[in-house]
Amino acid sequence: MLLLGLLLTSTVTPAHEAGPAVSTSASSTRASALIEALGRPAPARTAFAEARFMHMLERPLVVSGQLAWLGGDRLERRVEKPRLEIATITDGEVTQQREGKRPRHFSLKRAPQLQVLLDSFVALLSGDAERLQRAFVIQTSGHAAGAWSMTLTPRDPEVARTVASIVIDGFARESRCMETHEADGDVAVDLLGTLAGEMPAQPTPAALQTLCRGAP
Amino acid sequence: MSTSRKARTGLLVTWLLVLAALGWIVAQRLHVTTDLRSFMPAPTTPDQRLLMDQVGEGPASRLLLLAIDGAPSGSLARLSRGLAVALKHDPRYAQVLNGNVDLGALPDGLLAYRYLLSPTLDTQALDEPYLADQLQQRVDDLSSPGASLLKPLLPRDPTLEVLKLAQLWAPARSPELRDGVWFSKQGEALLLVQTAAAGFDPGAQDAAVSGIERAFHALPGSNDAKLQLSGPGYFSVVLSAQTRHQADWIGRISTVGFIVLLLLAYRSVSSLLLSALPIASAALAGIAALTLIYPAVHGITLAFGFTLLGVAQEYPIRVLSHRRAGEDALASVRALWPLLLTAIASACIAYLAFYASGVNGLQQLAVFTIVGLLVAGFTTRYLLVYLLPRRVHDVADMRWLARARQWVDALPRPRWIPVLAALMIVLLLALAPGPFWQNNLAALTPLPTAMLQRDARLREALGAPDVRYMVVLQAPTAQGVLALSEKLQARADALVGQHAIDALELPSRYLPPVALQRKRQARLPDRAALEQSLHAASRDLPFRPGLFAPFVNDVEAARSLPPLTPERFEQSPLGQRLAAMLVQRDGQWFGLGTVSGVHDVAALQAIGADSHGSVRLLDLKAASESLVAAYRTRILRALLGAAILLVLTISVALRSVRRAWHVLAPMTLATFLVLAVERVMGIEISLFHLVALILAGGLGLHYALFFERDTGDPAEQRRVLHATIVCVLSALLVFGMLAWSTIPVLRAIGLTVSLGVFFHFCLSILMAPHAHAAED
Numbered sequence: 001m002l003l004l005g006l007l008l009t010s011t012v013t014p015a016h017e018a019g020p021a022v023s024t025s026a027s028s029t030r031a032s033a034l035i036e037a038l039g040r041p042a043p044a045r046t047a048f049a050e051a052r053f054m055h056m057l058e059r060p061l062v063v064s065g066q067l068a069w070l071g072g073d074r075l076e077r078r079v080e081k082p083r084l085e086i087a088t089i090t091d092g093e094v095t096q097q098r099e100g101k102r103p104r105h106f107s108l109k110r111a112p113q114l115q116v117l118l119d120s121f122v123a124l125l126s127g128d129a130e131r132l133q134r135a136f137v138i139q140t141s142g143h144a145a146g147a148w149s150m151t152l153t154p155r156d157p158e159v160a161r162t163v164a165s166i167v168i169d170g171f172a173r174e175s176r177c178m179e180t181h182e183a184d185g186d187v188a189v190d191l192l193g194t195l196a197g198e199m200p201a202q203p204t205p206a207a208l209q210t211l212c213r214g215a216p
Numbered sequence: 217m218s219t220s221r222k223a224r225t226g227l228l229v230t231w232l233l234v235l236a237a238l239g240w241i242v243a244q245r246l247h248v249t250t251d252l253r254s255f256m257p258a259p260t261t262p263d264q265r266l267l268m269d270q271v272g273e274g275p276a277s278r279l280l281l282l283a284i285d286g287a288p289s290g291s292l293a294r295l296s297r298g299l300a301v302a303l304k305h306d307p308r309y310a311q312v313l314n315g316n317v318d319l320g321a322l323p324d325g326l327l328a329y330r331y332l333l334s335p336t337l338d339t340q341a342l343d344e345p346y347l348a349d350q351l352q353q354r355v356d357d358l359s360s361p362g363a364s365l366l367k368p369l370l371p372r373d374p375t376l377e378v379l380k381l382a383q384l385w386a387p388a389r390s391p392e393l394r395d396g397v398w399f400s401k402q403g404e405a406l407l408l409v410q411t412a413a414a415g416f417d418p419g420a421q422d423a424a425v426s427g428i429e430r431a432f433h434a435l436p437g438s439n440d441a442k443l444q445l446s447g448p449g450y451f452s453v454v455l456s457a458q459t460r461h462q463a464d465w466i467g468r469i470s471t472v473g474f475i476v477l478l479l480l481a482y483r484s485v486s487s488l489l490l491s492a493l494p495i496a497s498a499a500l501a502g503i504a505a506l507t508l509i510y511p512a513v514h515g516i517t518l519a520f521g522f523t524l525l526g527v528a529q530e531y532p533i534r535v536l537s538h539r540r541a542g543e544d545a546l547a548s549v550r551a552l553w554p555l556l557l558t559a560i561a562s563a564c565i566a567y568l569a570f571y572a573s574g575v576n577g578l579q580q581l582a583v584f585t586i587v588g589l590l591v592a593g594f595t596t597r598y599l600l601v602y603l604l605p606r607r608v609h610d611v612a613d614m615r616w617l618a619r620a621r622q623w624v625d626a627l628p629r630p631r632w633i634p635v636l637a638a639l640m641i642v643l644l645l646a647l648a649p650g651p652f653w654q655n656n657l658a659a660l661t662p663l664p665t666a667m668l669q670r671d672a673r674l675r676e677a678l679g680a681p682d683v684r685y686m687v688v689l690q691a692p693t694a695q696g697v698l699a700l701s702e703k704l705q706a707r708a709d710a711l712v713g714q715h716a717i718d719a720l721e722l723p724s725r726y727l728p729p730v731a732l733q734r735k736r737q738a739r740l741p742d743r744a745a746l747e748q749s750l751h752a753a754s755r756d757l758p759f760r761p762g763l764f765a766p767f768v769n770d771v772e773a774a775r776s777l778p779p780l781t782p783e784r785f786e787q788s789p790l791g792q793r794l795a796a797m798l799v800q801r802d803g804q805w806f807g808l809g810t811v812s813g814v815h816d817v818a819a820l821q822a823i824g825a826d827s828h829g830s831v832r833l834l835d836l837k838a839a840s841e842s843l844v845a846a847y848r849t850r851i852l853r854a855l856l857g858a859a860i861l862l863v864l865t866i867s868v869a870l871r872s873v874r875r876a877w878h879v880l881a882p883m884t885l886a887t888f889l890v891l892a893v894e895r896v897m898g899i900e901i902s903l904f905h906l907v908a909l910i911l912a913g914g915l916g917l918h919y920a921l922f923f924e925r926d927t928g929d930p931a932e933q934r935r936v937l938h939a940t941i942v943c944v945l946s947a948l949l950v951f952g953m954l955a956w957s958t959i960p961v962l963r964a965i966g967l968t969v970s971l972g973v974f975f976h977f978c979l980s981i982l983m984a985p986h987a988h989a990a991e992d
Contacts, residue, residue, distance in 0.1 A: 052359055056370060057758040061359040077361065087361045092293070092395035094361060105393070106362055114361045162364045182364070 031138045032129035034148070044069050046192060049199035051208060054186045060203055064196060075114075089114060116154055116163050147171050147213065169212040177212035224603055231493060231599060238500040245507035249418065254514045254577035259843065266688065266806065267839045275796040275810055276681045277415025277448045278310070281674040282428065283404040286442040292405040293395035295435055302431040303409065308424045310792030311410040313387065315398035322381060323788050328773045329780050330377040331740060332733040334384070342375070342741050342771065348753035350375045355757055372766040384725065385790070387812075391677050400677040404444075408678055411449055412792050418456050421449035446671040448683075454667070456515060458959065466953045466962075467522060473949045474529070481942045482536050483609055490603050491532035494595040498528050498588035505587040506580055514577045520962065521584040526950040527563060527915060528592035530943045531556060534922075535596055537939030540931070541610040545601040553597055555925055558869040559918045560593040565861045566914035570907060572854030574847065578907065611938045612931035620941075621934045624981055633982050637885045641892045648895035653848065654902040655841045664958075679718060681810030686834045687720060687823060689807035694782050694798055697807035698729035700830060707823055708809075716820055718813025723797040726790065733779040740775045743768060844903065851906050858910065862917070870924075879920040882979035887913050889979075890971045899964075908965040912972025915947055920980040940977070947973045 049064040065080040070088075079085040086097045094114060097103045116135075132138065135155060142148030152166045162183055169177040176195045180188040189208045191199055194216070200207055259265040282299075284292050300314045322330060331337060340346050354374055357366050369378060391398040391406055398406040409428065413420030425445060432443045478488045499522060506513045534556060539548045549556075567589070570582035611617060674680070689704070691697045701724035708720040728736075741749065746768055754764075782798055785791035797808045814820060817833075824831035867876040887909055894905065922936045951973065954966025 050359070052363075054358065054367075056367070056760055056763055057358070058760050059758045061355065061758065063359045079359070083356060085356065085360060093393055096360060096362065098356065104362075106365065106396070184367070186367075 031133075031140045031150070034140055034144050034150070035129040035132060035138075047196040048190050048192055049196040050188055050190045051199065051203040052186070052188045053205055055184065062199060062203065064199065116152075116159055116166065145172055147215065149213075171216050174216065176216070177208070179209075179212075227599065228603055231497075231595075235493075235496060235500055238497075238504050242500060242503045242507060246503060247507075247512045248515050248518065249512040254517075254575075254580070260846070264839055264843055266801065267834065267836055267843075269799070269801065274415075274686070274808055275410070275793070276683050276686070278411045278413070278796055279415075279680055280409040280411060280424070280428070280445055280447040280449055281671065281678055281680060282407040282409060283400065283444045283446075283670075283674055284407075284432075284441050285402070285404040285444070287437070287440050289394055289399065289403060289405075291437050292399075292403075292441060293397045295432070295438055295441055296397040296405040296407055298435040299407065299428070299432055302435070303428065306427060306431075308412055308420075308427055309409050310412050310796070311790060312407065313409075314405070314407040315391070315393050316396055322378065322790070326780070326785075326788060327372075327378075328770045328777060330373070330381060331771065331774045332736050332777065332780060333728065334377045334380050336375065336377060336380060337736040337739045341739055342746060342749070344749040344752045347374075347749050351754050351757055351759065355759075371763050372770060374764055374767055387679050387719070391679070398678070400674070406674065406678055408680060410793055410796070413449070415448040415452065418452045422453045422456075425450055425453050444670070446667070446674050451667070451671075460515065460519075462519070462957050462959060462962065466957065467519075470526070470950045470953050473953075474526075474946060477942065477945055477949065478533075481533075481611075481938070484605065486605050487536055487608075490600060491529075491536060493603075494532055494592040494600055495525060495529055497595050498525055498592035501591040502584040502588035506584055509583060510576075510580055514580055516961070517577055517580040517584060520965070521581055521588070524567075524581070524585045524911065525588045525592070526946060527585075527911075528589050529946055530918060530939075531560070531593050531596040532600060533942050533946070534939045535601065535604075537611055537942065538932075538935045539604075539608045539610065540612070541608060544606065545604040545608075549597055549601045554869070555921060556593065556597070558866070559921055560589055561869075562862055562865055562917045562921075563589055563914040565858055565865060566910050566917070568861075569851070569854040569858045569910045572857065573851050573903070573907070575903075610931075612934045614934075614938070617934050617938050621930070621937050624937060625933075627982065629982055629984070633979075634881055634885060637889060637979065641885070641888045644892035644896045648892070649898050651900055652895065654900035655844045676813075679812045681721065681812050682814055684835065684837050685811045685814050685817070685820065686836065687722075687809035687811060687820075688832050688834045689723075689809065690830050690832075691805055691807075692803075694800070694805045695729050695731075697798060697805045698724050698727060698782075699731065700827075701725075701807050701809070702729055702732060704809075704823070704831060711819060711823065714816070714819060716814075716816035717811055718815075720809050720811050721797075722809045723794060723807045726794040726797070727780060727782060727785050730779040730781070737775060737777070737779070740771055742775065743772045746771055848903060848906070851903060855906070855910065866917075866921075875924060878924045878983065878985055879917065882920050882983040883913055883916045883976060885983075886916050886972060886975035886979045889975045890968060893971060894968065899967075902964060904961050904964045905968050908968035909972065911965070912969045912976065915943075915969070915973055916976025916980065918943065919976055920984070923980045923984040944973055944977045 045066055045068040047064070048067050050062065052061045054061070063079045063081060066076075066078045068076045068078070070076055073089065073091070075089045077087045079087075084099050088095050094106050095103050096106075132152075136152040137155060139151040139153075140148060148170055150168045150170075152168070154160045154163055154165075160183070164181045164183045167177075167179040167181070168175050169179075174193065176192055178190045178192065180190075182188075187205060189203070189205065189212070191208070191211065195211065198211060259268045284295050284299075287295070296314045297316060300312045300316065303309045303312045322333075351374060354366070354370060357363060358370075366376075369376065387408070391400060393399070400406055409424075411421065411424045413424060415421065428445065429443065432438055475488065478491070479485070482488065502521060502525070503513070503518070506517070534552060535545065535549050538552050539545060564586050567582050567585045570578045570585070573579070675682075687704075689697050689700045691700055701722040704722060705724065708722060711717050712719060750764055750768065782791075782794060786795045797810075799806050799808065811820065821833050824833060863876065863880060866879050867873055870876055870879070890909060890912065891901065891905075894901070899905070919940050922940055925936065927933070948970055951966045951969035954962050955970055957963050957966060
């Protein structure tokens with residue numbers, strides 16, 4: 001569910017000039033400028049580490065692996081630890097494969113977190129701010145050349161019933177973290193790219209937040 | 217004069233009042249049905265009875281196939297989901313499937329039964345190793361993209377029994393999924409809806425179909441998209457609308473034609489209006505008789521019966537044509553009555569063959585027409601003649617008629633005409649292409665080919681059950697059937713494995729027998745044992761303590777539940793699905809297994825090999841064809857009986873075998889000539905063609921009877937010709953119209969009768985004795 005981060009992950013050299021400053025209540029043109037600056041060619045691959053904090057669980061679930069965009073509307077989330085699991089999205093259908101089990105299929109509509117990603121994926125990848133704004137209400141803060149943060153709120157009420165918002169933290173042209181706030185209060189924090197290797201053994205939301213907002 | 221006028225007015229008013237009263241009774245009692253089975257032969261064997269039940273009420277007949285197209289696939293998927301949600305809680309629909317896994321298939325009240333319904337406990341105990349494996353999988357699920365799907369279920373159902381049941385109850389072979397819903401290769405979103413009402417209950421099907429259409433059009437974005445339906449229930453709705461529509465326009469055009477024809481023939485508006493009274497009486501009395509005898513009257517019987525009553529128009533026509541100037545109508549009718557009575561009696565005998573067919577719809581038709589003919593005949597004789605105006609225009613004085621009569625009389629009437637006709641019949645029959653008889657009932661089902669092709673395509677795409685084959689399980693009790701069904705499951709799986717069939721859906725798939733439920737129940741651990749295994753299984757897992765309390769409570773409740781019976785289950789929406797597969801008839805219980813994609817009939821047939829008849833394959837097509845063949849034998853026998861009765865009646869009425877020959881020979885030859893001509897046209901003869909031949913025979917008999925009558929009075933001969941021409945034209949008008957119908961049954965009858973009327977008319981003129989024969 002973290003493929004969005006992939007788009008923002010820096011594999012390109014940082015901007016040689018300072019980008020435009022963005023404020024908390026930036027106009028949509030300002031947000032557009034940031035998004036357009038983040039656009040890059042595909043395909044792409046990045047490491048991730050995710051910690052999930054859930055009501056049902058006493059301690060967070062931590063997994064790590066690789067995220068990849070395979071072209072078109074095809075995404076892959078490959079979990080390597082603690083157990084191998086590959087989830088792919090193709091044509092609105094999610095296929096989930098685990099070692100020694102038969103593959104499971106379910107509709108993208110049943111996994112609104114993934115829907116959120118798919119809706120925004122192509123738009124962000126191509127730097128298509130307009131398309132992203134159709135799916136989300138976008139708020140940005142910080143400075144495009146330094147630390148910044150972008151909050152995406154789904155416009156589709158069906159999606160919003162599961163995913164309340166997504167916060168992406170980044171520095172310059174590198175996005176470092178993605179926090180998914182689910183409507184029931186559960187939170188998932190994904191550390192992306194180089195930050196993925198820094199997942200603490202016993203993560204807490206506060207510790208991860210500090211990590212995300214820090215400079216590289 | 218004034219008393220006579222007063223008496224006539226009184227008679228007219230009384231007659232109209234009686235008609236109004238009859239109309240009121242009909243309006244109160246008439247219940248029209250369009251159940252197609254009324255036009256199918258009556259079943260005689262238990263399998264045939266089951267066949268007729270299943271054709272109308274079986275699970276396959278309750279299935280509606282839906283396709284949505286005309287929009288991008290994303291919108292189609294949204295519409296499919298919206299429609300499924302809208303229909304799901306509507307009591308008119310037992311099951312709505314669109315490919316979306318339905319976790320709400322089991323209502324809350326029955327949720328604890330999941331451990332008795334799911335096969336998990338047959339191979340697994342709810343012990344520590346199993347729970348540990350399951351819980352570890354749930355942890356993995358929670359960190360996977362599908363977590364939001366799972367979260368609400370987890371505390372109550374950590375082993376996901378609900379999901380297993382939903383998968384068990386989904387169709388075995390389903391179409392391609394796009395955006396989580398079914399799509400056909402042509403890019404239409406597909407849905408399957410099982411109606412609560414039987415397929416041939418047209419009222420309820422109409423409500424179900426319009427309910428679907430309304431729900432669809434209420435969805436946002438449905439304006440651009442197109443919803444198409446298919447399936448037996450939808451067909452019955454289309455058919456009933458189509459029949460009504462065609463009956464309406466044929467009736468309207470025929471009526472206008474009639475009025476014009478009669479005005480031209482008699483040039484008297486009052487005669488025209490009055491002569492409508494016997495027909496109106498006939499129609500009302502006929503319907504009233506039907507409502508008294510039958511609980512429901514078939515729509516086709518009515519559409520068709522009104523048309524057949526056109527024959528009764530002949531009675532007032534004969535009276536009108538035979539009036540002489542200055543002669544009282546009563547005097548004319550007295551001279552005519554013996555012949556008219558013979559005509560009425562012989563038409564009734566011909567129509568009796570409908571009754572002997574044993575088909576409910578045709579029996580209704582016989583009752584309607586025979587009552588109608590008698591009423592029309594007797595009201596003409598005993599009521600109409602007192603109302604007709606005194607001053608009339610004698611048709612015998614018409615110049616064109618005199619010339620026509622001269623021309624007819626001058627026609628050569630060689631003795632070899634019958635021989636020539638007979639030779640032609642033999643030759644044509646020998647040359648005719650294709651099989652003689654049409655045994656396929658479906659050929660009479662008036663559905664456009666395009667609609668049937670779409671049905672076949674959707675059925676194939678959806679893996680919907682075959683309408684031809686059905687596996688029948690028989691036992692003295694419902695539980696017996698379920699146990700049989702449970703035992704058969706392994707064999708069904710083997711058949712699917714061999715690719716003999718794509719799927720066989722048995723009733724135990726929805727509800728296992730009580731014995732099996734008890735076995736599963738006995739394997740459920742008690743609260744203490746379950747809590748202990750659960751604690752041990754989740755020791756190293758991050759679940760919060762007490763999270764699975766709802767699960768523990770459900771298992772505890774399931775331990776003491778009374779096993780789920782068909783009666784209890786059938787109260788839930790999904791139980792309706794079972795109810796259609798588990799039926800009681802003649803003190804026995806029958807389970808109906810629906811088969812999809814039959815590739816190897818012989819292998820499927822072997823499914824009941826050693827069951828001593830308690831499991832068998834029902835081939836609905838073979839059963840229906842045997843039914844048709846048996847039915848044809850009955851019709852032919854009825855025809856033979858009617859023919860013998862006719863010969864006797866005519867011989868007795870005319871008191872001469874030679875005269876009877878002049879009446880019966882043209883009728884017989886014309887009948888066979890129609891048969892021969894239709895065969896040469898490539899038409900396969902169905903039951904309805906036979907029935908129409910009988911009807912045409914009745915009409916032809918009238919012509920022959922009147923032409924044969926030799927009064928020695930040229931004026932009277934002219935009147936006979938006039939009356940016969942009016943009758944022939946009116947019959948050609950009505951049946952010629954029917955021949956244009958798109959409903960095959962009506963077309964078969966229209967064409968046969970039109971041809972028949974023409975041949976009967978020609979042959980009865982050519983074979984009638986010469987007018988001057990008496991003088992010779």
